[in-house]
Amino acid sequence: MEKQTIVKLPSVMQVIIALGIFLALAFSFTSKLNLPIQLALYIGWFVIIALGIKLGHDYKSLEKAATKGIANGLGAVLILLAVGSLVGTWIAGGIVPTIIYYGLEAIHPSIFLLATMIICSLTALATGTSWGAAGTAGIAMMGIGQGLGIPAPMTAGAVLSGCYFGDKMSPLSDSVILASSMSNVEIMEHIKGMLPIALISYIITGILFTAVGFHYAGSVDMSQVDSVIAAMDKQFVISPLSFIPVIIVLVLLAFRLPSFPVISFGSLLGIVWAIMVQGMDPLKAINAAWAPFSISSGVEFIDAILNRGGMSSMLGSVAVIIFGLGFGGLLDKVGVLQTIARLFERRVNSAGSLAVSTIATAFLGNVFGSAMYVSLILTPKICAKNYDRLGYQRKNLSRNAEFGGTLTSGMVPWSDNGIYMASILGVATFSYAPFMWLSFVCIIVTIVTSYMGWFVDRCPPASAEQLAEDDEDELMTVKRLTS
Template identity: 60%
Template sequence: MKSVRLPTILEIVCTLGLFLVIVFSFTAFFDLPIQLALFISWFLVILLGFKLGYRYEELQKAITTGISNGLEAILILVAVGALIGTWIAGGVVPTLIYYGLEFIHPSIFLLATLIVCSITSLATGTSWGTVGTAGIAMMAIGEGLGMPLPLVAGAVLSGAYFGDKLSPLSDSTVLAASLSKVEVIAHVRAMLYLDIPAYLITAILFTVAGFIYGGNNTDLEKVEFLKLALLDTFNIQIWMVTPAIFVIVMLAMKKPSVPSIAIGALLGAIWAVVFQGMNVPDAVGTAYNGFSINTGVEFMDKLLNRGGIEGMLGSVAVIIFGLGFGGLLEHLGVLKVIISKFHSFLTSAGNVTLSTIIVAFFANVFGCAMYVSLILTPKIMGESYDNLHIDRRVLARNTEVGGTLTSGMIPWTDNGIFMAGILGVSTFAYVPFMWLSFVSIALAIIYGYTGKCIWYVKQKQGEGQIQQTF
């Protein structure tokens, strides 16, 4: 049997360089689907695997293993697509938009968006569910108020990822903690030292931006027109938001995400029949086909014609190809080889923190999924923290900062595809406004190099004792 070996740095650089060339050329120059670029990239890594001595059967298993690690994300994506379609048809989203326009003052809208999405994400433990529910409502309100949509998307994502990182219900929080060998609650507490100041700084930034954009730029006639158009098209009543309350409560009670969201979608279809006067086949059909209406008003049609499982199939394909690509890279030990070249650099808390964030970011870039980043980073960096006697709570925290908070910044990752598709704003357009992510990254690096909020583990009299240094 032919022996296998790890790839060399030159082989890795050539393979990943070709990957980036293919992805950027397909999307930026040839206007070809990114799904095709990712599929072709599989075979680049497979060829590398052949050169390293692997059999095709092993490589195919690595692909399927990588895909299986993200199947829950795919199921959630499908369920959220169904939910958005039926919630628009049932008047849930239009009601949220209407009351948002009615009560949220333009100058504090961005701050309100940050807070609403933070609370929703904290309660539900899912950034995807938050963006697919509260997020699309806030985007619609922001458009009605004349706000720059990339800025609104930045506020939505900052709130969604803040709650996702701190909620014990979040799969990313549990994954980062468990793979770093840290208790979930201990991980959440450690995150607070970073997230609270980062959140306050982010809130100030969005407040200032809100006063800049929410004053003279607000077209009150457009706001009133949109409210009247919603009233003419839908039955707007406060109890229309019952399906949204149900889903939030179910997720807050730690019920499984997919059935909770699916039941919420079913309630949306029922609401469409009972309160909006749709026939049963059309109402149920919005779960797959999405909501479609022709009001004669371009702005309204653009706002409401979305959702459905069918609209998510492109994103599902990206996630499948991305997870398969990440599974191949993990099986070949690509990131392990890269990090092994920097062991001499990993001599301080600051250097280890910076390296962890970089590794987590590039695991997103080349693994194409947040799950790949959260799985690989603790495995790759854990030994470096142990060698420096740094408590693994710091590893878990830095993994979240580099993995979770950057996952929506890359157009071909699961998060990047989902967020751009749901919010209707391209990834590169909203990235500059993901202020919570940038502030958190900066604070984590500052903590590392100053020693603030870095905890060390010392052994005394045969027992582990944690020494905290601030």
């Protein structure tokens, strides 16, 4: 006779203890002990596994949940390695130096931050990927900003504000497709639901970056800019032809071709440009795809911005993402976020409280799930019942989940987006996070307008029978019987 065990949801106290231990590890390792975040995530696995076993799960099922979480996010790992290769070969091929060179000549310091946000948003809108936009236009704008004397964290904030806005408004974006499909909303309806608040937030953020840009315009030493331009011209063959690989990659991404092969092809073009345009030894050019590019120009700025790239520079980030994805899979299996969501449910009685609870749930999905996809999958599943119960259309759900999940993903140092953006832009997550102004403005505008009843779409509330069916479905998923 088979022995049956009831698998329970964790209590609030159990969740607080488990997640408290993880947060204490994460913050102490990164801020106090100078230990890698990878170790905190590694230890965190066993904290959640211990909780899962106490709740009735068996170890094999928990291990399977962790490996499933990793498998679901391996596409991000492949893209991360491809972008590392792209950065290395594009620096070796003179592509990134050329963009920085012409940018320093053309962009006035007073409008630099605004221009950065606009250029990155257009790149992300056309390609449908914030990662691709940050890995191409973002890197170039970081170099230009450093040449103009703009603080790197502030430039990174403008880059990410543009990248995430364009990504959210693009029907090509994976996160847009995921958030809408998980909420049972058509993609264009989802984008239309986000558009009014996103545009208001974009305008406000643009004004903020313009005002700050004028502040820095007077302090820029143009003689230093001229010396950087001269040194760049001495180290590399600067030619408008170097824009060709950029255009090719952006066009291929805009045609919705898969990111991994397109970015890898861009890396190949970088190798060709390094050999044919820069006259580099073929073996050194190929090696730039793996090892960081090395240059000693005598100009500190140039060496700092260009000694980077290669797949090997991304291996630490790969480890974080793998551990983070597994951690998110364990949290989903054990039911931690479901318990948190039930706390919010008791206080949800209006459009405003719906927005707050959904955004908070999505943010916690990033913090404890360590990946944006975890947040965008779990948040609609957890919060949908409240929208149906109160009579609000699902496109409000998809919008709030998108804003809470995507716009905050780059703020968490151990999330996939936080690790990627910090690695690719060369700025620590906690340093650039305060300057992600579009994210903060957008979330504030969403909450305020929701409480005011603006940009909120109603529908007939779900019947008690429909809600009972939803509860039964949820019970079946969280109280599974195992032999």
